[in-house]
Amino acid sequence: MKRLVPQISLALVCFLLGLGLVTQFRTYHTVAKSELSPADEALVIGDLVDGNGSLRREVGELQDKLAQYGQPGSAASVGAMRTERDQLQIAVGATSVQGPGVEMAVSGYVRTDELVDLINELRNAGAEAVGVNGRRLTARSVFISGPGGYSLDGVQVTPPFRFSAIGLPATLETALLRKGGVVALLRAYYPSLTIDVVRRDLVQLPAADPVASAYALARAAS
Amino acid sequence: MFPATTRGGSARPVRLQLRAAFRPGRWILFLLGVPLGVILSIALQTHPVPAAQRETTIRAVSAETILRLEEEQRSLKDAIKTLREQVAVAQRDETAQQTQLTGLSGDLQALKRRAGLTPMQGPGIKITLDDSQSRAVPVGTDANLLLVHDFDLRDTIALLWSSGAEAIDINGQRIVDTTSIYCVGTTILVNDTRLSPPYVIQAIGPTGMQATLSDPVSLAHFKGLVRQYGLGFKAVGADDLTVAAFDGRTNPRYAVASAR
Numbered sequence: 385m386k387r388l389v390p391q392i393s394l395a396l397v398c399f400l401l402g403l404g405l406v407t408q409f410r411t412y413h414t415v416a417k418s419e420l421s422p423a424d425e426a427l428v429i430g431d432l433v434d435g436n437g438s439l440r441r442e443v444g445e446l447q448d449k450l451a452q453y454g455q456p457g458s459a460a461s462v463g464a465m466r467t468e469r470d471q472l473q474i475a476v477g478a479t480s481v482q483g484p485g486v487e488m489a490v491s492g493y494v495r496t497d498e499l500v501d502l503i504n505e506l507r508n509a510g511a512e513a514v515g516v517n518g519r520r521l522t523a524r525s526v527f528i529s530g531p532g533g534y535s536l537d538g539v540q541v542t543p544p545f546r547f548s549a550i551g552l553p554a555t556l557e558t559a560l561l562r563k564g565g566v567v568a569l570l571r572a573y574y575p576s577l578t579i580d581v582v583r584r585d586l587v588q589l590p591a592a593d594p595v596a597s598a599y600a601l602a603r604a605a606s
Numbered sequence: 607m608f609p610a611t612t613r614g615g616s617a618r619p620v621r622l623q624l625r626a627a628f629r630p631g632r633w634i635l636f637l638l639g640v641p642l643g644v645i646l647s648i649a650l651q652t653h654p655v656p657a658a659q660r661e662t663t664i665r666a667v668s669a670e671t672i673l674r675l676e677e678e679q680r681s682l683k684d685a686i687k688t689l690r691e692q693v694a695v696a697q698r699d700e701t702a703q704q705t706q707l708t709g710l711s712g713d714l715q716a717l718k719r720r721a722g723l724t725p726m727q728g729p730g731i732k733i734t735l736d737d738s739q740s741r742a743v744p745v746g747t748d749a750n751l752l753l754v755h756d757f758d759l760r761d762t763i764a765l766l767w768s769s770g771a772e773a774i775d776i777n778g779q780r781i782v783d784t785t786s787i788y789c790v791g792t793t794i795l796v797n798d799t800r801l802s803p804p805y806v807i808q809a810i811g812p813t814g815m816q817a818t819l820s821d822p823v824s825l826a827h828f829k830g831l832v833r834q835y836g837l838g839f840k841a842v843g844a845d846d847l848t849v850a851a852f853d854g855r856t857n858p859r860y861a862v863a864s865a866r
Contacts, residue, residue, distance in 0.1 A: 390635065397638045404645035425668045432675035439682035446689035453696035462703055465710040472717035474863055475856045476783065482864040500764055501757065508786035512861040523722070523783045526768040550861040588864060600726040600772040600810040602719050603848055 474513070477520045477592030481513050483550040485587040486557050490545040491578040494570055496527035496534060502547060505566045509559030511549035513589050517541045518548075520592040537593065553583035722782040722852040726773040728810040730847045733762060733819065733840065735828070736804035740836025752835050754805055756789035758828050759796075762807060763787070765825065769818040771811035773849040777801045780852040797854045804838060808847050816843045 420428065473479040488502070503521060506514050514521045519536055528535045533542055549556055560567050560581050567579050718724050738752035763774055763781060774781040779796040788795045795801070809815060818824055819841040832839045 394635050394638070397635060397642055401638055401642045401645065404642060422665065422668070425665070425672065429668065429671055429675065432672065432679060436675060436678050436682060439679065439686065443682060443685050443689060446686060446693055450689060450693050450696055453693070453700050462706050462710065465707065465714060469710060469713050469717060470863060471857050472714070472721050472723075474858045474861050476717060476720040478717065478720070479863045480865075481858075481861040483858075483860040483862055485860065497757065497761055497764065500760055504756075504760060504786050504788070507784055508788045512784065512858045521783070523774075523781050523785060524767045524771075526764055528768060550858075552860060594720075597719075597772045599728040599730065599812060600849070601728055602715070603725040603727040 477513065477522050478594070480588070480590045481550060482586055482588045483512070484553050484585055485511070485548065485550040485583075486553055486560070486581055487584050487587065488547040488549075488560060488567075488579065488581045490543065490547070490570075492543045492574070492576070493534075494545075494574060494577065496529050498566075498570060499527050499534075499545060501566050502560075502570075505559055506547065506549040506551075506556060509551065509556045511551040511556060513550040515548045515589040517546050518590065520589050522592045522595070524595055525592075548584075548587045548589055550587050550589065553585075557581055557583055721856055722773070722780045723856065725851045726810055726849045728772070728847065729813070729845050730771070730808065730810040730843075730849075731766075731815045731819065732842050732844050732847065733766075733807040733809070734804050734838060735759065735762065735807070736838025738831075738836045739838065743835055747835065751831055752837065753792060754794070754803055754828075754837065756787045756794050758825075759787050759794065759805060759807070761825060761828070762819075765818060766807070766809045766811070766815060769811070769815045771809040771815060773810045774807060775849045776805055776807050778850045780850050782852045782854075782856075784854075784856075785852075797852070808844075808849050810847055810849055813843060816841060 474481050486506075490499075490502070499516070503514055503516075516536055519539065519541075521536075525537050527541075533540060535541065559565065562568070567581065570577060571579060715724075719726070735754045735758060737754055740752075743752060759776060763776075766774055776787070776796050779785070779799055779801065781796075785797055786795075793800050793802075794805070822829065825839075828837070829839060831837050
């Protein structure tokens with residue numbers, strides 16, 4: 385018993401000494417374990433910060449670029465231009481059209497300028513598209529009186545002259561039938577003539593024949 | 607209870623123990639104890655501000671920073687990749703749309719010319735019609751005979767179209783598909799715009815228009831009034847006319863395109 389106590393004390397002291405040494409060593413070992421020196425780490429961090437900065441700028445620039453596409457100029461303009469084109473095609477007679485309006489039948493021959501007066505009356509009442517005997521009229525449409533009858537834009541037309549006009553039916557009808565109006569005058573001049581005017585929910589007109597221009601050129605914008 | 611025994615019995619073992627403690631073998635224990643004490647005290651003393659450990663902490667933070675920055679780099683690169691793909695798609699779409707726009711732009715220009723929305727230039731004829739300026743009109747003459755009427759303008763324009771005119775305006779009002787030439791009282795309206803005499807009609811088209819206009823058979827009624835009551839009529843050829851663009855409404859409200 386007397387010899388055992390000091391031996392245990394010695395073992396205990398040695399254990400603690402070893403523990404202390406290992407602890408100290410491990411502390412230093414951990415520090416030495418890092419692959420990079422502090423100076424290199426600073427370089428790496430600096431590079432990464434700079435690099436990420438320029439990557440972030442690149443992201444920003446790409447986002448701006450992406451935002452520019454898909455802006456006016458593209459999809460919206462295409463839509464707007466299509467709408468305008470469609471409207472103009474209706475207005476110039478480039479397409480067949482339909483809509484509410486009136487139909488008027490003139491049973492026999494009247495003078496060509498009287499036919500023009502009737503068309504003028506319809507246009508004045510807001511007709512957006514006018515046709516005679518199934519032919520679409522344009523501003524340049526002309527009736528020509530020849531030995532064999534009338535022609536409209538080079539195509540023979542014979543009575544009854546059937547006018548079709550697209551517009552507000554009530555306005556068109558009122559304009560045609562007003563007191564002292566063209567229809568009233570024609571009825572007075574030609575007692576045997578019948579002129580019937582009927583409102584229609586749906587009037588259909590074909591496209592007009594395209595006409596070429598040889599003399600008139602678009603004036604260059606100044 | 608037993609004071610003497612206790613006092614005498616206790617002194618001897620203490621002395622024995624001391625002597626045993628300072629035996630030579632125990633010096634090793636003492637010598638080991640000193641460095642242990644030193645190491646422990648160093649370890650304990652340095653613990654609150656351990657230089658090595660502080661460095662370790664800093665370096666652990668740096669390592670963490672590097673990891674974080676590398677993570678950020680990865681996500682930025684991913685974002686760039688995605689954005690580049692999106693931009694490429696947008697550019698393809700844009701190109702397609704540009705092609706469409708170019709096509710549409712061409713269509714629109716042609717349609718606008720046809721609709722009279724473009725000023726036109728070319729050779730043609732300039733016709734002036736005017737109310738009577740004559741003072742030698744017999745008393746009691748119908749005042750209507752001394753004025754230019756809407757139908758006179760309509761007849762003149764119909765004549766011009768039939769002799770090949772391509773673009774016409776009256777006092778700057780372009781004649782388009784929807785144009786009406788209308789009389790309200792003594793005022794003539796073209797495109798719902800009031801005009802006042804003289805009425806100057808410009809028509810671009812072939813030179814043959816002038817011969818047609820000069821033919822006595824043409825506009826015979828108006829020419830008769832010119833001779834009789836001094837109304838104005840003049841038709842002059844021109845090498846270079848500019849016919850105005852239509853400035854009114856073109857958007858249809860009732861007509862819609864139909865499939866045919």
